[in-house]
Amino acid sequence: MPDRYANNHCTIGDTVVKLALLLSVFLVAVFAQSERGKQQNVCVEQATCGACVAAGSRCGWCTQDKYDKRHADRCDLIENLLPNGCDHSHIIYPNSTMSYDSNLNPQNAQDGQEAVQISPQEVTINLRPNTPYKMQVHYKQAENYPVDLYFVMDLSKSMEDDKNKLAELGDALSEKMSEITKNFRLGFGSFVDKKTMPYVSIIPAALKEPCTGCVAPYGFKNQLPLTDDTPQFRVKVIDADISGNLDSPEGGFDALMQAIVCKPNIGWRQASRKMLLFSTDAGFHIAGDGKLGGIVKPNDGVCHMDGNGFYSESLSQDYPSISQLSHKIAEKKVNIIFAVTKERLPLYRKLSELFEGSVVGELANDSSNIVELVRANYQKISGTVELKTEGDEDVEISFRTKCFGDQWREKASCSGLGIGQNVTYEVTIEVTSCPKDRTKWKKSFEIYPVGLEEKLTVNLNLMCECDCEKPGQEERNSPKCNNSGTFECGACTCNDNRYGKNCECDGSDLGSQAYDATCKMTNTSEVCEGKGQCVCGVCDCYPVLALEDPSKKYSGTYCQCDDYACDYSDGQLCGGPSRGKCSCGECICRTGFMGSACECPTSSESCIASNGAMCNGKGTCVCGKCICDLNDYYRGPTCEDCPTCPGRCEEDKPCVLCRAFQSGDLSEEYCDANCTHIEIVDSVEEKDGWKLCRSQDEDDCIFYFIYEYRGSRVQVQRTKECPEPVNIWLIILWVILGIILIGLACLLMWKIFVTIHDRREFAKFEKERQNAKWDMGENPIYKQATSTFKNPTYSKVPSQ
Structure with missing residues (x-):
């Protein structure tokens, strides 16, 4: 009796668990349906073939003449068009393609050939909007890549010792750079500041000689254009005279702008690593500072260099702004190395963050480390490859690369690249919409490595129009459109006041009672049961709003049916297409299934036990599953499992x-x-x-x-779970250790108690000693030298 009661108790618990499981499955199914509803079918919203193609890669347009669906549904998911009766040969769903216009393999600079480091060099992509396209770009650092190194040096009085040291190190610098590349050129320019107050003194004598042994101040001078005659560099640096100015900031920005934009004067080569070393021990004037000297004309960012190499507009134009310089550095592909003294490092590091491909190095007090500074920063610049884009408005571009590992990373740069090493980038290109201006359906943009003239030109041809929509392909006032519309891509585009699949409807009839009568189920019913609109006497049903999917609409002559309101089984409507189909709110089950959600197989084969009996004779087959008797011990799929029985x-x-x-x-x-x-x-x-x-x-x-x-x-x-053997010695050791620890703990507690007790007694003693009162006017142990005694028997005789 107790066993039977326990078994019944467990059975009730199992039933509760099953009900909870069914409830969770139902909630998951509802959530899944809600999530599917959120994934809207944007294809059905497109009215033209071009718009359909631009909606995404999953959308296709059916050009078939006798397509049963309405005009707006010619654009649908490709997996929906085929079941709806559109032949595969009439579905337009173009894929993005790419062709190479220039694809030279990477090569070194040798035998008179220019180096090639990035490949391909030019591609044309026929890009489908809303469809990301991936391509690969390769970069390989070439040997003997041309290097143009131009020094821009502050030649104010405080930099005099630096100039002398730089002249001495010219040959060493050339020798060190020749170890990196055989194609090296060197140049030199200097700057002071604008030749007016408050930057320099305008006293005639000071203008002529601002300091002892100094020459007249100037803005910027190109002392030596880039040349491979490196010994001449030493001569020009020695011959360059020191000058002076008044304020601490210098006119370095004027010098930077002219050195960058004056390409013919400086001698920058088209295909070279352009490096500009800017050396100073002071700050810089920026745009707006020129107003202090009465110079209000903004800098135009154009080369102004006279025949003697001087900046001719120094007193006419303001200093350049930081944004102007940043733009020109990126445009001219010049790498800046700021070689500045220690106290100026924080300032120029912040400035370097705004200039593409620039670095900052600390300059020794006498510039003695200039050679190592150039070599180290050149390797840092050339060993870092970062891809950027230009002219990519309205185009979404992302990069990822493995650099030198096996894992792709979402980044556009790699560091530590050596000569001959190859880096592969994966470039993803996407356009999310077609511009309204048809001239913008063709566009180009560039992908380039920072600091180099080399680039990859990407020509985009956006697929915003189908071939059947191009001029000459349409059929105006076509008989297929009742002579009231243009037939193109298998569909009619109706003229004004005409509508319908074949432009058969007159727009002037809209709103008339007789017109709406054919769309009412009864005289008192709403038009199309309030779930559609009457189009040319036929109900055009609305989407089922609860599903948030425009492709799922009400059905029936009067839109009275909801084919998405049936019961769910296994998370699918009517158990899925293999089991049944929802028709006007009820599941129509396929052969072999039954139930409100087609959840039950009609066959009871799954209930037959190994002995051939239905549910082993211990239960009932319901919906293809055995419901075992609650008053029996047997459980399992076919009621053959008895946990309390030897089996x-x-x-x-x-x-x-x-x-x-x-x-x-x-x-x-x-x-x-x-x-x-x-x-x-x-x-x-x-x-x-x-x-x-x-x-x-x-x-x-x-x-x-x-x-x-x-x-x-x-x-x-094959494996068993065996209990670990008991380690007796370990247990004994732990017991002994425990006894020792307990003894020590007890001893420590006793010691603490005794210490506390002794401190309390001592404190009590101190308190009583302080409270003792002594008579300070009498010594209690003092005795006088004489003693006085009184005779008790003696008394004075009273007078008579």
């Missing part, structure tokens, strides 16, 4: 032991003859049609195996 787990245990673990009571001969159905596997788990058994051997080891409900197969997990 196949105990029956198969001896064979499992002898076959898998060579243990148990069975002999080897019996095992080989009768236990061949045992299969040894790496791991087992309970699954449909199988029962999991857990058993224990004589060594208290747990082993697992499963058996097939409808067969004799048994699978055994």
Whole structure:
């Protein structure tokens, strides 16, 4: 009796668990349906072939003449067009393509050939909007790549020792750079400041000689254009005279702008690594500072250099702005190395963050480290490859690369690149919409490595129009459109006041009662049951708003049916297309299924037990599953599993032991003859049609195996779970250690208690000693030298 009660109690618990599981499955199905509704079908919203193609790669346009769907539904998901009756040959869904216009392989600069470091050099992509296109770009650092190094040096009085040291190091610099490249040129220019107050003194004598041994101040002078005659560099630097100015900031921005934009005067080569070393120990004037000297005309960013190499507009134009310089540096592909003294490093580091491809290095007090500074920063600049884009308005571009590893990273730069090493970039290009201006359907942009003139030109041809929409392909006032519209791409574009699939409807009839009568189910009904509009006497149904998907609409002559309001099974409407179809709110089940959601198979084969009985005679087959009797002990898919009864787990245990673990009571001969159905596997788990058994051997080891409900197969997990042996010595050691620790803890507690008690007693003693009162006017142990005694028998005789 107690066992039967316990079994019933467990059965009720199992039922509750199943109900909770069914409820969770239902909630998951509702959530999944909600998520599917959020993924709107944007294709059906497109009215033309071009708009359909531009909506995304999953959209296709059906050009078939006798297509059963309405005009607006000619654009749909490709997987929907075929089932709706559109032949595959009439579906337009172009793919993006790319062709190479120039694709030279990377090569070194040798035998008179220019170096090629980026490939390809020019491509043309026929790009479908809203469809990302991926291409690869390769960069390989070439040997002997041309290097143009131009020094722009502050030649104010404080830089005099630096000038002398630079002249001495010219040959060493040339020698060091020749180790990197054989194609090296060197140039030199200097600057002071604008030749007016408050930048320099305008006293005639000071203008002529602002300091002892100084020449007259100037804005910028090109002392030596770029040349491969590097010994001449030393001569020009020595010959360059020092000058002076008044304020601390210098006119370095004027010098930078002229050195960058005066390409012919400086001698910059088209295909070279352009490096400009800017050396100073002071700050800089920026745009707006020129007003202090009465110079209000903004800098125009154009070269103004006279025949003697001087900046001719120094007193006419203001200093350049930081944004002007940043734009020119990026445009001219010049790499700036700021070589400044220690106290100016923070200022120029902030400035470097605004200039593409620039770095900052600390300059020694006498510029003695200039050679190492150039070499180190050149390797830093040339070893870092960063791709950028120019002219990519309205185009979304992203980069990723592996650099030198195996994992793709979302970045456009790689560092530590050496000569001959190759880096591959994956470039993703996407355009999200077609411009209204047709001239912008063709555009170009450039991908370039920072600091180099080399580039990849990408020519985009946007697919914003189908071939059948191009001029000459349409048929105006076509008979297919009732002579009231243009037939193109299999559909009609109606003229004014005409509408309908074939422009058969007159717009002047809209709103008339007689016109709407054909769209009403009864005289008192709403037009199209309020779920559509009357178009040319026929209901055009609205989408089911609850699904948020325009392609899923009401159906029926009067839009009275909702084909998406049926029950769900396994998270799918009517169990999915293989089980049934929703028709006007009810599931129409396919052969072999039944139920409100087509959730039940009509066959009861899955309920037949291994003995041939339906649910082993211990239950009822409902919806293809056995509902086992609550008053019985048997459970499982076919009510063959009895947890409280000796069953196949105990029956198969001896064979499992002898076959898998060579243990148990069975002999080897019996095992080989009768236990061949045992299969040894790496791991087992309970699954449909199988029962999991857990058993224990004589060594208290747990082993697992499963058996097939409808067969004799048994699978055994080859490993057992055995308890770890008890380490007696470790236990004894821990007990001894515990006793010692407890003893020490007790001793410590006793010591703390005694210490506290002694401190309290001492404090009490101190308090009583301080409270003792002594008579300070009498010494209690002092005795006088004389003693006085009184005779008690003596008394004075009273007078008579």
